[in-house]
Amino acid sequence: MTVPPEQHRPAEDWWKSAVVYQVYVRSFADADGDGTGDLAGVRGRLPYLRDLGVDALWLTPFYRSPMVDGGYDVADYRDVDPIFGTLADFDDMITDAHALGLRIIVDIVPNHTSDAHPWFVAALAGPPGSAERDRYLFRDGRGPDGGLPPNDWESIFGGPAWTRVPDGQWYLHLFDPAQPDLNWRHPEVRAEFEDVLRFWLDRGVDGFRIDVAHGMIKAEGLPDVGKTVPPGERQVELLGRGRLPYFDQDEVHDIYRAWRPILDSYPGGRMAVAEAWAETPQRLARYIGPDELHQAFNFDFLDATWSADSFRKVIDTALAESAIVGAPTTWVLSNHDKHRHVTRYGDGALGLRRARAAALLMLALPGSVYLYQGEELGLPEVLDLPDELRQDPAFLRTGESRDGCRVPLPWSGDVPPYGFGPDGGAPAWLPAPPTWRALSVAAQTGAPDSTLELYRTALRLRRTHLAPTDGSTDPGGVTWLDGEPGVLAFRRAAAGGTAELTCVVNFGAEPVDVAGYGTPILVSQPSGGADPAPLPTDAAGWFIRPVSG
Known part of the structure; x- marks a missing residue:
């Protein structure tokens, strides 16, 4: 290959x-x-x-x-x-x-x-305690006849996380019974x-x-x-x-x-x-x-x-x-x-x-x-x-x-x-x-x-305008800005280091003034003509401005 x-x-x-x-x-x-x-x-x-x-x-x-x-x-x-x-x-x-x-x-x-995986097919064919069953999590049940599940674990999909097989043992499936869990303590x-x-x-x-x-x-x-x-x-x-x-x-x-x-x-x-x-x-x-x-x-x-x-x-x-x-x-x-x-x-x-x-x-x-x-x-x-x-x-x-x-x-x-x-x-x-x-x-x-x-x-703008900060060595180059209640605003360095990009999200009930953030380059809702228009409720915008000094 x-x-x-x-x-x-x-x-x-x-x-x-x-x-x-x-x-x-x-x-x-x-x-x-x-x-x-x-x-x-x-x-x-x-x-x-x-x-x-x-x-x-x-x-x-x-x-x-x-x-x-x-x-x-x-x-x-x-x-x-x-x-x-x-x-x-x-x-x-x-x-x-x-x-x-x-x-x-x-x-x-x-x-x-899958329960159709060759390993699980072999596990069902093998007896309790066999090497084939040891790749999965088979256990004996509780109760005098082993008729109760081995523990109280529940499936993520609802119901018990155990299914009984004809010979009386139970196997674990944290999801569907058709998805038996593997035994990851088994080196194989x-x-x-x-x-x-x-x-x-x-x-x-x-x-x-x-x-x-x-x-x-x-x-x-x-x-x-x-x-x-x-x-x-x-x-x-x-x-x-x-x-x-x-x-x-x-x-x-x-x-x-x-x-x-x-x-x-x-x-x-x-x-x-x-x-x-x-x-x-x-x-x-x-x-x-x-x-x-x-x-x-x-x-x-x-x-x-x-x-x-x-x-x-x-x-x-x-x-x-x-x-x-x-x-x-x-x-x-x-x-x-x-x-x-x-x-x-x-x-x-x-x-x-x-x-x-x-x-x-x-x-x-x-x-x-x-x-x-x-x-x-x-x-x-x-x-x-x-x-x-x-x-x-x-x-x-x-x-x-x-x-x-x-x-x-x-x-x-x-x-x-x-x-x-x-x-x-x-x-x-x-x-x-x-x-x-x-x-x-x-x-x-x-x-x-x-x-x-x-x-x-x-x-396209993310690729061309945002500096490639990955956020792994500092708070990601994110500088939070004070704003009106219900407004989230932060600034990041733009690519090239000569400008800053500000993202503003208006979670509030009224439009907010965004004139001080810079030149709008993208807004999630149509602006209606003004440049920059107030940012509507439930909207976000990206703004660029040169780095001062």
Whole structure:
């Protein structure tokens, strides 16, 4: 396998200020017309992503899988599922991406496999205590006949985290029963995933997003969670604010200390970003460092409420932690597991105004940014999908569904699936609503006030106007400015050192005067003619002024 030339990898630390675009592969673009997105579809749309102005793509799992959980139930970590194409399609896609200056990050799912993985098939065929079962977490049940689960752990998707097999033992699955958890204290499991990393690094991938990075090690003895969960709450609600014996165990860091030398042994700045939850920012920061991972997602930014105080607190905390660990923070507003932020911020015109403002806030901050496909189009959550079409395994257990943020993208045309697949192809695997015809890429391209053109402009200005401060050695070059109540304003050095860029966000109820901030170069809402006009409520603006003296 020939790795693309190094001129397509500008610097070893490219990831410190990169804009990464998350591609949910089955919903991005369908090249073969079967109604499901594929790698050839991604390849065909790479020029769109280059022109949008992103630096890298993060691809959700495309490996062989029964698709019980959208590909996060992996049956073969070294092959492409036929619904997404072939390994040759992957090689062609990554070659084209690198030729366009785009890097490729792939998802790796190490906490669990599919129940169709050869290892788990062998585990079910083997007797209790066998070497095959030791790769997973099989245990005898409690009670006189072993008919009760081994402990009180709950699945993230609802219900118990244990399933009983015909011979009476139980196996652990923190997610769906079709996703058995691996035993990461088994040396064969560790060796297997180190080899999987090398397999994809040899094919030229630039990094990995690590699914459930906090989950691989469970507390010795698998103790009960017990009474730490408040009455009426599920255990999952402790994520990010409490201790669970199956998450964020200290021993998990040994895994990443073994992975980092593998990444460092390849040229071009190969990196890894953790999807990790921990009870404090200090514990989350432990995943990051020169001997572990490069980044961890900052979900507090995604969870911030629509207020100046909430965002200011989240940003200050993130930048302070970045300075401590010597690595840049990440910023994210949406992903494939959360309701789209247009809807979270109020839906309709209100939600869209706020989403556009939040985008300018996020893109003005130091560090790296992760965009979720379709946010550049201002897509809302699809809340009225028919129940019979929903495929999220959590839906049947809890009634909660992530399908609404996974509806395939609208590219063009007036009728579904809006150019998602070729003319005459099958309907998309999830239907897009009629209102999306006005939100398609074709409908928004060239429209000055469209969300797509706002993102394109913001990404271009971010690249040309903002100094490449990553936020890892100081508060990111961010200088907070005093302002009216409900207004968030900060200044950063502009590229070249001769100017400063100020970002102002108006969370308040009335327009605010922005005449003193400099020359406006981008505003999230149309200005109405005045230059600079008062900044409307639920709006953000970028302003440039020369450095004095």
